[in-house]
Amino acid sequence: MTSAELAQLLSEANSADWESLASALKLADGQPPPRVAWLVQHLSVTKRGHWEAIAATLGTPLPPPELNLNGLCLWEVGQAQVLSAEGLAAPVDYSGARLSVAELLRLNARHTVWHAGQIAALCRGPRLA
Template sequence: MSFGADELATLLDEANHAPWESVRAALAGIDGQPHPRVGWLTSHLSATKRDFWAQIAAATGTSAPDDAAGLTRLMAWEVDAARALNADALQTRLTHSGQDMTVTEMLRLNARHTAWHAGQIAALANRARLA
């Protein structure tokens, strides 16, 4: 299966920003004080996305995200960064968690990982919190 930069950017954009079934939609569904796990999930997403992009930047010679960017800015940044990758960069090999993969495969992993945690956030959005 072949994915170009535009398709990969679209996958990330949908996982991050789609009106339904995205991180943005899940966070928008929180009413009142969020479940404590939501804070951990958003911090984890930020850290994981930074790690993915640091590895991509090191392998391809492209820019890494701004360390000061929060999750919202980071999600917007990565869509543009994915769209800017050329075909050679997408086929560059790297190692993540002991697994050899291409940048394309890492970006697909990033989109799956984001969607997975968006679902967890959505499940916690209106869950009753006990003191």
């Protein structure tokens, strides 16, 4: 995948109108359940970890510490767009695995939508037959 394709994948996982992190979070009405708050925090920490591993490999910028999850999602799309083909192919160590930067970004997108599904399930009220 090219940097533009990976940026698009991250953008869709983070903020597409349907089946994304943003669309799942829109289901939270008022105070989110504690599990949703934990998942939001977990996604923030994990996304930062992905980009810290990439920065250690490529010398790219780290995510600004003041960004919330929404800001982090926007920031990472911009960062993914400017990665070179060589940068995407570079090996990176993450969580005991050796991946290419492109593979880590795809993992990032999968991880995001995995938890978006959990958030959506937790935010939906009980359905009555």
